[in-house]
Amino acid sequence: MRMVTNARTDGMAIGELSKLTGVHVETIRYFERIKMLPKPPRTTGGRRTYGATHVRVLAFIKRSRELGFSPDDVRTLLRLGGPDKARCCDVRDIATDHLNDVRARITDLRKLERLLAKTVARCTGTTAPRCAVLDILDVQRGKSSSTT
Amino acid sequence: MRMVTNARTDGMAIGELSKLTGVHVETIRYFERIKMLPKPPRTTGGRRTYGATHVRVLAFIKRSRELGFSPDDVRTLLRLGGPDKARCCDVRDIATDHLNDVRARITDLRKLERLLAKTVARCTGTTAPRCAVLDILDVQRGKSSSTT
DNA sequence: GATGCATCCTGTAGCAACTACAGAAACAAG
DNA sequence: CTTGTTTCTGTAGTTGCTACAGGATGCATC
8 A cells, every 4th residue: 555646657667668569577677787778766665666757668669669760869859758858840850761771671672572572483393403493592503604 | 703602711720711601700609509500620729710611501501590590590591401301391481480580570670661751741840738649658638638 | 059039829899779588576356 | 275377586597709818838039
């Protein structure tokens, strides 16, 4: 029976925070260690107690990471979302950079996809002397010369 | 262009192999350690000596990794390309699996791209009280209630 | 034969971004 | 008081490499 000052999210133990956010306990402590999640107050016994803010920040971190933002990006976003919340253009820059990265990765993957698809399609699947997949991987094999 | 295939490549030192394939010396030794590249013979002084086969296998590994095959896939592909070269259908299976992975990743990234693009477009870039990017990251912010 | 420099050897440690454990302490319930 | 769960710190593991440290070897030159 504890004194509940505010909402039900105050004075939370790390395990509760973990269940609430779906972030592993160890990962929460890890985020604290790398200064991504602010250090929470402790009980007299030395245990971390989290509040609503921590829930929010942790959820933010999780979502940002899921969307592929780098840990450094996340730190910056958190800072920008902090005391001076108004630097929307900085936030947009980070998001734009990340968007460009994502687009570049998509382009690369689609090239790869076409190559793989074409190759697999060429593959008879039978016991043939030549294998289309191995051919694209093996430079020598791709040429018609015999080596060594 | 047949500079690589001949007997010149026999008795190569690890540094030459590295230059020839563009794989770092340390990485070559690493591949040997994890049994991806066969152990080469040594000189009396204990130095590794590589031949044409090693060049070919290493190039194969490099290309496979560049195309996103997992180290385990590469090992399997190498085995399938080895003594019994004829298991083309097995090779195709690996490539097909990988193709599916690639397609799934593309799908994920395109979803992410749409979300980011939409969000960035909504961002005014000015000093506004609300930031579209932060909104999609921060669940609380996305709702119209202000907490804590 | 001696010197000097490049290259090589082994072994270990570092990176990211977590995850997992060990052993101890704290807390809640009966 | 005992039991059981949770939490604490610290360290080590993961994957796929990369980067040393400290020593040995190879080869050219004097």
